[in-house]
Amino acid sequence: MEKLILKGIAASSGQATGKVRVVQSSADTPNFIDGEILVTHLTNPTMIMMMSKASAIVTDVGGLTSHPAIVSREMGTTCVTATKIATSVLKDGMMIKVDGTKGEVFLIEE
């Protein structure tokens, strides 16, 4: 069952489902697993390797032309920005679905 938990800007179209990994900085790179959903306040270029492995990216801030949005669109990776509270609400290991076409994030409940 899916429950809408976040809304933001539809920064890069598509949908992806996966486990949350909340990231603070590039120091999290060694622990980031291929296909996880990168959740952070705002991406920056030091996070590019994690971004390239992520199945989706969700951020607290950022418009359509912010770093996460621009980079996600070039990689064809789903992205929702400007959720305001993603890093507070989402925890490591949560299963979520990210809809980058509508700007919505759903919790997948068992």
Add this chain to the structure above:
Amino acid sequence: MKNLNWIQELIESSYVLFANHDPKSHLPFDAWGLHPYYSSLWLEKIYEMICKFEEKGLKIKDCLSYFPNLSSTRFIMLINTIQYQTSKMNNPKLIAKIQDFFVESLMFRAKEDLFSKEKNIDLDDKQLNNLLNERKINIAGKEESKEIGKILAGLASLTHGLYNDWSTDFNYEISGPYIKNNKTILIRSFADLKPIEIWPEINWKFKNISIITEYTDLSAKIAFVGCHILYSANTVEKLTGYNLKIDDKEVNGLEQLKKIREELMSVASLQYEKFMNMDFEGQKIKYVFQEHYQLKKLFELVGMDWKPSSEIISRIKDKQLIENVFPSYEMTIEDYKEDFGFNKLVKAYQE
């Protein structure tokens, strides 16, 4: 009477830029808070350059290769307008001369849509055909498409690390969209990936990378500057062909693309980390160097030192950013015209 229609085009196109942006996401810092300290000196330096240009009898149409690319020129014009406002300067002749200089260079180079409301077109049909004849488009399979997407992400990120969020366009230009044989073509140029004058410690070999990409069933819209391109569909899924050139060498094939992607992502990450590890004083100085570097060729053409003066450096030294210069980008176009200096620019031309 001078034709000033371009000002309205600049306003309408750049307004969209802000509508799509979030002031909380400026990297590496909110430079609006830095400009008021020094930008009057910066604008005076640009004015001096233009005066020398004219004294030397130089013509803009003969010196187009000394200007930054189209997106960078537009962005500089926008920042000039805003800096004239936030520095509280009152020199109408100065700002009008500066903007005339840059807009004239745009008029010679942009084939249509002067301020990129939708497109950034600097090639006519003949030029485009010549380019495509010279650079063969390689077929992009699924895996090549993914690698191209990551290469572009790596190049964008490296550009941020070299030039920050405010001078990005100097090194990251997208020309297009061009439609040919029902395909959408974009030409991405990263023309100066080795600015050793700003970053003397750079140790990678490549300087200039350009990528031509061809898509099917995808439309693209460029909003004011090339790197703020928006797509109608997933670029990796719709990519059908590419041509990648690194300096003078064309590169293709999945294994080569993977190697390039790995190198780019690694240097991009390290480069930005280098910047982030600088203290705030160092970051501010680097910022003004990056800003000045955009016009290095023009300054040197007229015999001026392109680097920030000691006076500019002293103006920003030990200063904290002024807060809330522009706290929100949610504004009507009338508010935008007033707050961001366009009304003042128009008035400058009327005086």
